Amino acid sequence: MKLIYLVLDGVADNPADGVTSLEASNHPALDELARKSRAGLMYTIGRGVAPESDAAVISILGYNPHEEYTGRGPLEAMGAGLSIREGYEVAFRANFATVDPDTLRIIDRRCGRNLTSEEARELARALDGVELGAYDAYARVVATVGHRAVVVIGSRSFKLSDAVDNTDPAYSKQGYVSVARREFEPFIAKAKPLEPTEEAMRTAELVDAFTRLAVSTLRDHPVNVRRQREGKLPANAILLRDSGGRLPRLQPISERYGLRFGAVAEMPVEIGIARVLKMDVEAVPPPTGDKKADYRARLEATRRLLERNDAVYVHLKGPDEPGHDGDFKAKVESIEAIDAYYVSPLLELVEEEQAAVIVTADHATPYTRKTHTDDPVPLILYHHRLRPDGLERFTEKECSKGSLGVLQHGWEMLPRVMRELREKA
Template sequence: MKKIFYIVLDGLGDLPLEELGGKTPLESADTPFMDSLAKEGSQGIVYPVREGVAPESDIAVISLLGYSAEEVYTGRGPLECFAEGLEVRDGDLALRVNFATCEEGSWKILDRRVGRNLTTEEAAQLAKEINDKVKLEGAEFIFKNTIGHRGVLLIQKEGELSGNITNTDPAYKKEGVFGVALESFEPFLKEAEPIEGFSEDEKARLSAQLLNEFTKKSREVLEASEINKKRREEGKLLANVILSRDAGDCLPKFKPIKESTGLNFGCFVQMPVEKGIALLSGMEVVDVPLASGDLPKDYKLWAELAIEKIKDFDGLYIHIKGPDEPAHDGNFLKKKEIIELIDKYFFGNLLSKINKEDFAICTTADHSTVCKVKAHTSDPVPLLIFAQNFKDNTESFGESQAKRGSLGKLLGRELIYKLVELAKAS
């Protein structure tokens, strides 16, 4: 059996753009190394969760690892809290949060990510101030920054709390336990409240009340912080409010991936949500350096580490964040540029230093992040699998070619089993 490289490029999928001559960012990008795999491999399309669903990364990754998100998902909050080393007990309230910028004197949101320039060091100091100075009535909490503007919040009390509450972040709505990104929304922070069907649930009402209390009290601390005084002097946006979303009140229970696939997988991940899923599924998380800001250097290093670490596993799941962020900003030229950098420095270094006939190599995405709408959509993502003796004779990797590929149409939870099947057969 061949060893597996299972490579997921976050937000890779897109739609054709007039500005790119009717091509997608992937199709317009110069990607000779991925194209070389396409010429000798097979393509198809993947609906990461199911048709009609615009997935967030959490449920998409859960699906791509072979699980039914509908059956196991309990919210993004528990996953990220667990990834950050917090003990999430049944009945705790766990949330994913962002530092954001509100107009001073109102709850109008000016920027949901503080201009994407809040440093991890600044966020750590703000988190310390929140933990030191905010006190909740009848409950304790742990607030922890993660990467940049991102963070997690865990609220605990005697007795159980409930994840059945709405988001304060207006860019996402709660549909059951799933978080759904909205293509348009009013830019005002929302008060948390019990979701539909739980208005009389005392645990949900108390949970919403505690989150609203935290939001108000933490804003007072942030407004007074020396960090924000300095940012104001530097002409930067203030990190003066916390947006919360995707509450959950227990950890999901995954069947170990080694049991479901028969293989020992390691993984390279950058973000807390992917790390949480990986750990809970029984994958070994390989210690990789965080993004340095020098993308060629980062992608080259990841390729070199992949070549070294694949010796220890049957397969490596490699999740690269790159294309997603510029797509959320509507910057299709930047998305194209990052795809080209991934091809040149990750795939170029990987393929030049392995005998690719010894491997099954899969490249796909966790969701489409469409530049035109600056959001995740329900469009399928392209899929490329290189495994000896399975060829489409296509010329390049891209959405239009993928739709005509011999792999056809797959659901995300089917993909890992298809990949294992091809790795064993080739």
């Protein structure tokens, strides 16, 4: 059996808010697939949890993040080529951001979303390897894609703990899962120890020291002087979240399901997850302005992986960013581009291989809310031997009518789907 597992990052909206992006977009290939599929809705972690992509992806691959996860930071680090010294280093996902350097009031959490990767690398080099002035501590900083980065806080001789809260106020840390806040005070948060231990208090102190150092170092950096001269927001601060002190020790996905898995991954966290799960990874360049070329590259990576694996996991970032920006038109256009340049030609490959197909999302990012929410996401399952549900389109409302019902936890989905496919094999 061959399986293609397609995840459209943040594609879902909340139908109660009005017309959804899926309802408004013209996506004939996804609709064709939906008409031949079984369908349902899925809470990617659970009701009341508005997840980040990392924990949501772990969940929809069949692993309970409440039991088996150790935070996004180490996965981002792995995807960026960094290793972590357990007990002495803590890794964080980071955003370059724009703040008032005197009050630490956040002006833009992503510095206008136009920071180039090269600019970010220059800024990161100014901070990489800095000494933090206490506990024999230092920071490692690596820029990844656009405004995104990885920060590792370490000590050469003192133990540290990952039980510290985020300095990014948009997310609260609940165990090792970060959950989007609907409302927050727009200031860099003070790092708080989440356990009454010396290690956690020490780490929180070092995180705050790094925050201050980053603001003072980046304030007059040549990149920011140039950006302000060009009328752009400066990238003069770094927000930290999703701390972790070690990689999760997860059962390899091929052992869990008895299939060889490959992954098409474009972002560091996705690459990190795929590597931890021992997938065959085809890393593709981050998205550019040429959507046709971008999706052609991802389609060819899918084809190559399917030649040497039984299942291919494909994560496409497109709809998430315009959802965060509240840009309905751009979110609709991103869905239409995926449909035209990836899904439509993919259907030929599906027919050639008589492959099964799953299409879903890792979370909802409604353009009406500009953040991740806990809304359930649409889910379709296609195989030529499965009886379809008779859907008309791939939308949230149509999928709610399907025979798969509403799955309460994302980690329940893939084991259930694999059982159903094997029964039809």
